[in-house]
Amino acid sequence: MRKKIFCIPLFFTVVLLSLNNATAQQAEPSLEQAGWQDSSFVFAPNYYASFAGGQYFFAGDEAALSGNFYAAMSPAMKFSDQWSLVPVYTLNYKGTKQVTDLVGGGTLFQQSQDHAAVVKLVYRPNNRWSFKPSLGFKHEFLKETKDEKWGQGLFDYSKPSVGFEAEYIYKKPFAVRAAYDFYALNFVNYASLESRLGSDLSRELVGADVLDSVNHALSFGGSAGFSAWGHPFGLEASYGLTSRAFPEQKIVLNTGLYDAQERADLAHSASVSALTPIAKKEKFKLSGSVDLGFMFNNSNQNNYDASRAVFNENFYDYAAFSLTPAIRLLMGGSKKETQIVLASTLSRQDYASRRVQEAGGAYLSDAINLRTSIITFSIKRPIEEGFHLTMMGAWGESRSNMEHEKVYRYNYKTANYLFGFSYEY
């Protein structure tokens, strides 16, 4: 009897140990079952959203309080070491103009929203090269007057695009890339008024969709890092060349009539950016950057001022330069950094042949130049993981030797501020 009593707990102990062992054995991974990669598929989404409210001021007048909203979603997927897919969708709504929206200069009221989607396939045959074909589409809606409804904006446009980029990364941060993009700009609601009339009231060869263009763009870029004067520098440079054709915009002759030749522009753009840390302590980091930009447009289009019977040759040719120094301060630890940025942009645009006009409209011999200066200040403070409070203020001034401002303001001051928050994942 004693033996039986002793054997029963022993039996259960053996059983339990066996079960435990079996369970442990089942829980332990097997080399045979182990995959070749930690995972053959990686889902790497990025999400960003920001909302801000504020006001815009122009030449002493103020617009009503309104808001801006921006969201970007990129559910990027990595299928293997070689293949990735990066789709991006962005929504950008602006109820408040910003100082950088200098177009037109004179309207306080403007709402815009644009929706853009790009799908980029990334193929990396090795750890140096990558090839990226992409497809994109964007539509921008504008409400510039109170009577315009969404979808009826005069300057609403759509932009389908297709592109291909090749990049060679020698060793981070040294990389070079080259890309070709084709895109069309279609102003869906715009047609010239003249094209709606019969031959009695319109010129021969008049076009309807005169703002629409087809664009072939080549771009080259590169990044590098180096040290100088005891400081590390990050450097980025790019150059772009765009050939732009306007299938329905004919060349204006000195008689005011049209030629059969179509307008064609060639635009060059170049930029260089340098970034360097200035000071670094335990709780703060200070860095500085300088961006230099250059644009040059060459067009075969002219202009005829019918009210004064004046012919303006090479009306759209110009050269523009910009310089943007900035400093950035990061305060706090790496998990909760407050970012403060102060930047200034100085730019100048010189038209090659577009002549200055007096206040009354009489033409002078000088060519028009535009000088703008913008100062921006922004603060981004973390609240929780991914959430930030944001504040931004900007002041801008535009000056020109153009005195005729009846239809467009060239000389003015403008400012705007925005308060809001952002979320990033």
Added chain:
Amino acid sequence: MAMRGRDQFLVCLTLLGVAFGAAAQSTVTLEVIKGSCYLQRANANSWEQVETKTALLHAGDRVRTASRAQAKLALQDGSTIELGPASVFLVDFLSESRFNFKLSFGRLKAWVKRAASRQLSVLTPTAVCAVRGTEFFIAVDRESGQTSAELYKGLLAVSDSKGNEAMLNPNERIEVSVEGLGNKMTIEEGRRQAQATMQNQGKDEARREVGLSMSKEQVQAAAAQEMKLAEYQQGKSLIDVFGNRVRLEQYIMRPAEDKFKLVVLNERQDRFDYFYYLGTFNKTLPNDLSVALTQMSGGLTQPEYYLAAYETGRSNLTDVIQENASGGHLVDVNNNTPSSDNVSLVLDPVTDQFRSLNQGESYWKTLFDNYAISFNGRTLLSWAPSQGPNIQAMNDVKYSYDGGSYDVVSDFPSSGLFHNRIRESYGSGVTAQWDSYIVSNEGEVAAVSDFGGVTTGTQYKGILLKWNYEQVITSSLFEGRKIDLVVEPKTLIQSGIIP
């Protein structure tokens, strides 16, 4: 006869020699499981694809698998190594007691037979894994050399370049980077962390691609902004007194050698209006029209170019107001009779400013023998010479009105603002009303104070050039419709519509 002792010793030595010789010639058998594998023999410079299913590897030989390939390496002691896709593997050293391999990058799985007398180690760019009879997995990142080692059975000693060593037990994983050994963790936890790291790397890469896409998008969007900017700069978009957008286009046509036609088009959300001025000159016009147009309203001397006839049209695409004038000829209005038609202010086309004329100073203007204005084809007012062509003053014409009579009242209904109203009544009962405004581009009606209180004269016309002229015309013949036009005043001053 049995072998003698000495002969047996020699055979043993030979056999031992053969055995040792065989051991010194240790090999690894490579078997291609799938895909393409390449082999670079010791002292060779090039890679050759393994065409046969198996190949023998010796010390110094290198194996490379393609992106979807797998290979198996069988060691003489029965151990097996499986080589994963996109991997480069070197048979570094082979002997009976020691196997050294190098994994430059990629992945391998190994089933190593336990043998006390034999050492097997796998070197990576950042780690040395000394095997103690075991089943393990090693992965090496191609770019960073970061090594991940997972142990399934047995023991595995992993050391870094600084001499630190960790002993892995079954179900343990460790990462080794250039900084050194990481912490040990379970295989599952390690793979989870690796997955999270890969996801973060993926996010960083995606963020970079998004940034590149957005930069390109900004450049492309700037082109659209530029098109819009040009439209505004050329005054093709304004806002009228009612806060609606007005699109404005003005251009010149050349219907004949001696004719020009200025066309002004207005479009709003729900209406389209146009104005044209067709001028017939006394001679062929030059290419540069400004030469002729600056003389159109007259001059201090007899202009070379003057209008022989003109026609204007105003329409909302349904209703039409038309003016026709003919028999144009030059008259010195400051030296004819009467003096009521004298001109005291002139627009200097060179300076684009107005100036006053002296008493008796000549001013040549075009007078037209015949004139008629009609609304929807019905002539409401006309004149013709009372005593023959070539009139010298407007006193020399005879007027005709629709219904025989004509009455006009002019006032400024909006106090302090530049809003002029002219009401016409004809004997037939037809009425017409002309509301003229001076407006800014934003649609605000100009105040008298905007002109410094000046309402006539040189200064007035000079300031007027900086504004827009809007004319709204209604009539009993329009059945409730109106013609609404915004025009640059320069156009109207030059054509004489604004005297």
